[in-house]
Amino acid sequence: MKIKVVIFDADKTLWDHYNISEFEEPIKIINRDEIEDIKGRKLKVFPEVRSTLEELKRNNLILGMATWNYPEKTERMLGILNLRRYFDVIVSRDFPFKFIMISEIINELKNRGISVKPENIxxxxxxxxxxGNVWLYLGKVKCVEMWKDISCHSQILKLLELNS
Ligand SMILES: [Mg+2]
Incomplete structure (x- = not known):
C-alpha cells in the first residue's frame, strides 16, 4: 500500500531535546538549527531533517506531527526554527497517546476531503x-523507530523509494 502521509514525533526525533515544553522565553537563536532558552536549555535540529522534509514535500507527501507537548510550545519552536511550513497537520497534546493524535490527524485530513487508511501512513x-497501541487501535500503520530502524533522516526517503 502506498504511503501518502508521513507523521513525525518531535522531541528526540526531529531535534535533540527531549521536551520542548520546558523551554522558557526569551529564546535565543544561535543559528538556523540551534536555539537556547533563558535558562540555558539548548536544542539542536538533527542533520538532514530540513532536506528530508523538503524532499518529502517535493514528492507530494502529506506531513503530520504527533507530539506530546503543549501546543503553544510546539508552534513557537516550529516557528522559531522555521519548520512550521512543512507540516500540513500538527497535533500537539499534553498527553502521550500517539494513537489518539494519529487518529486526530486522519480525521482532520478527512475534513479536508483527503481519505487516508492506516496502511497509507x-x-x-x-x-x-x-x-503497540498504534497497531492495536489503528491497524497497519508503518511504524519506524528513529535511531533503530533508521540511523538518519534521509533513510526515510529510501524507505519510501524516493530519489534523494
Ligand atoms: Mg520523542
Whole structure:
C-alpha cells in the first residue's frame, strides 16, 4: 500500500531535546538549527531533517506531527526554527497517546476531503513503546523507530523509494 502521509514525533526525533515544553522565553537563536532558552536549555535540529522534509514535500507527501507537548510550545519552536511550513497537520497534546493524535490527524485530513487508511501512513518516533497501541487501535500503520530502524533522516526517503 502506498504511503501518502508521513507523521513525525518531535522531541528526540526531529531535534535533540527531549521536551520542548520546558523551554522558557526569551529564546535565543544561535543559528538556523540551534536555539537556547533563558535558562540555558539548548536544542539542536538533527542533520538532514530540513532536506528530508523538503524532499518529502517535493514528492507530494502529506506531513503530520504527533507530539506530546503543549501546543503553544510546539508552534513557537516550529516557528522559531522555521519548520512550521512543512507540516500540513500538527497535533500537539499534553498527553502521550500517539494513537489518539494519529487518529486526530486522519480525521482532520478527512475534513479536508483527503481519505487516508492506516496502511497509507508512516509514523516515525524515537520511542517504540507507542507503536503497540498504534497497531492495536489503528491497524497497519508503518511504524519506524528513529535511531533503530533508521540511523538518519534521509533513510526515510529510501524507505519510501524516493530519489534523494
Ligand atoms: Mg520523542
Amino acid at each position: 508512516m509514523f516515525i518516533d524515537d520511542r517504540r513503546v507507542h507503536f
